Amino acid sequence: MRKLLTLAVFGTSLLTAESPNIAGVWKADLSKSKLMGPPPSNYLVIIEQKMAIFNRRTKEEAPQMVETTGVWGEHGEQRSVLTAFTNGKPAVFPYQGVPTHLIASGQGNTLEVSGETAGHPDTFKRTYELSSDGQTLTLNIAESHEDHQMQSTVVLTKQPDSAGDPLRKPEELAGARFKNVKTAALKDLPESEFIDTMRYIAWSLNQKCGFCHVEHKYDSDDKREKKTARKMIDMVASIDENHFEGHPAVRCFTCHEGHAHPLAHPQFPEEVAAEKAMLEEHQHEHAGPGQPPPQH
Numbered sequence: 001m002r003k004l005l006t007l008a009v010f011g012t013s014l015l016t017a018e019s020p021n022i023a024g025v026w027k028a029d030l031s032k033s034k035l036m037g038p039p040p041s042n043y044l045v046i047i048e049q050k051m052a053i054f055n056r057r058t059k060e061e062a063p064q065m066v067e068t069t070g071v072w073g074e075h076g077e078q079r080s081v082l083t084a085f086t087n088g089k090p091a092v093f094p095y096q097g098v099p100t101h102l103i104a105s106g107q108g109n110t111l112e113v114s115g116e117t118a119g120h121p122d123t124f125k126r127t128y129e130l131s132s133d134g135q136t137l138t139l140n141i142a143e144s145h146e147d148h149q150m151q152s153t154v155v156l157t158k159q160p161d162s163a164g165d166p167l168r169k170p171e172e173l174a175g176a177r178f179k180n181v182k183t184a185a186l187k188d189l190p191e192s193e194f195i196d197t198m199r200y201i202a203w204s205l206n207q208k209c210g211f212c213h214v215e216h217k218y219d220s221d222d223k224r225e226k227k228t229a230r231k232m233i234d235m236v237a238s239i240d241e242n243h244f245e246g247h248p249a250v251r252c253f254t255c256h257e258g259h260a261h262p263l264a265h266p267q268f269p270e271e272v273a274a275e276k277a278m279l280e281e282h283q284h285e286h287a288g289p290g291q292p293p294p295q296h
Contacts (some may be wrong), residue, residue, distance in 0.1 A: 019086045019106025020130040023049040026137055026156035034153045042072040045156060046164045054085055057225050063085040070167045079192035097196030098203045119258055179219035183230050185237035194275035204252035205260050
């Protein structure tokens with residue numbers, strides 16, 4: 001958080017500077033890009049830049065960037081959306097399903113977006129550099145996740161607007177895309193929103209996929225925790241529908257607050273130590289990033 005506050009102070013000096021115009025449809029030149037993980041077959045990005053309400057109380061507006069990314073690989077298409085205000089002031093948006101503290105500002109041909117996951121030391125910095133002719137956008141990504149440092153570079157070239165059509169098509173729904181999705185609140189979610197919801201649930205309970213799922217058999221119903229999770233998801237959906245006009249006012253974190261089980265009282269020091277030891281043991285047994293697998 002200290003790093004982000006420093007960036008916020010620095011960002012205020014850039015408020016009068018305009019962010020580069022990086023709006024449009026972009027496609028990765030995979031031969032020039034350096035990406036983490038298996039190489040994709042296609043990588044598309046649609047970036048929108050617009051004015052939006054920054055402060056709902058004062059109605060203050062600020063420039064906003066919405067970046068939709070689609071990556072096609074061995075598991076099909078994977079989409080993600082990054083939303084950030086580019087006025088150098090901090091704001092919180094969900095990114096990959098998890099509340100993220102974001103600061104973005106631009107100067108000249110460069111735009112920088114920094115993010116920090118709520119409640120975790122995970123951070124990222126995305127630096128966009130636009131070529132002088134406006135036809136090439138180089139995206140450098142630095143991420144820190146559980147003390148692991150990751151770097152990637154995506155070289156994007158400007159495309160006609162029609163090239164973004166694959167990203168504008170409705171996604172397959174979770175009930176059709178994944179096996180054994182029974183919960184009514186999840187079945188009709190688009191694939192990427194479903195995946196983000198899984199990430200949000202894991203973050204809310206401070207757990208990994210293996211807490212509810214059988215490793216490598218994610219469609220299995222063998223674990224009691226998965227059956228309980230289905231009941232809790234239905235309960236939350238019912239509360240929001242019946243008491244908050246369908247708005248997501250109550251969510252997993254409302255009760256769990258980063259614990260596997262909701263607390264009945266503030267924790268005593270020995271309870272904090274016991275929970276920490278249990279988490280470390282569980283994470284050691286199920287090593288790997290806390291992200292849902294490609295198949296359920």
